[in-house]
Amino acid sequence: MVPIWILKPQIALMDKAEEARDALTIFTFERFEDKLYNTAPPKEDIPSYYEDYMRKLLEEERIGSADNYKLSLKKLNQFNIHLAKGRKPERLHFFIVTPEWLNKFERWMLNNDLSTNTVGISGKDKTS
Numbered sequence: 001m002v003p004i005w006i007l008k009p010q011i012a013l014m015d016k017a018e019e020a021r022d023a024l025t026i027f028t029f030e031r032f033e034d035k036l037y038n039t040a041p042p043k044e045d046i047p048s049y050y051e052d053y054m055r056k057l058l059e060e061e062r063i064g065s066a067d068n069y070k071l072s073l074k075k076l077n078q079f080n081i082h083l084a085k086g087r088k089p090e091r092l093h094f095f096i097v098t099p100e101w102l103n104k105f106e107r108w109m110l111n112n113d114l115s116t117n118t119v120g121i122s123g124k125d126k127t128s
Contacts, residue, residue, distance in 0.1 A: 026094055046092045047073060079105050 020035035021027070025044055050073045057066035080089045083104075090096070 044091075044093060046076065046094060046097070075109060076105070079108050082108060 017036055020032055023035055024031055050069055054066045054069045054073075057063075057069065076092060077089075080092050083089070
């Protein structure tokens with residue numbers, strides 16, 4: 001039988017791990033570790049990721065790319081305001097963005113006289 005005083009730190013860590021897991025709306029191991037060890041501020045929404053990435057691009061002196069992301073974020077925020085229809089828009093979370101949402105976003109940009117090139121830049125794959 002193991003004395004309880006030996007198990008207390010392990011039990012505390014397990015409790016903290018469960019709290020970290022439960023606090024995440026979207027689970028990744030990286031985000032779980034950040035929550036568990038308090039190594040990064042929470043980034044639960046698209047603007048937070050955009051802002052971090054734009055900062056990185058500027059540090060790398062990739063001004064043109066940072067400007068494209070800034071434009072893309074501006075359009076996403078404008079579309080989010082449009083969807084709110086006079087109410088205060090919700091923060092733009094990842095779980096809101098679905099294929100249907102993206103199709104509506106593309107149609108909204110085209111209906112607002114944005115060129116197909118601008119639509120392509122604003123909606124390009126952000127993982128590349």
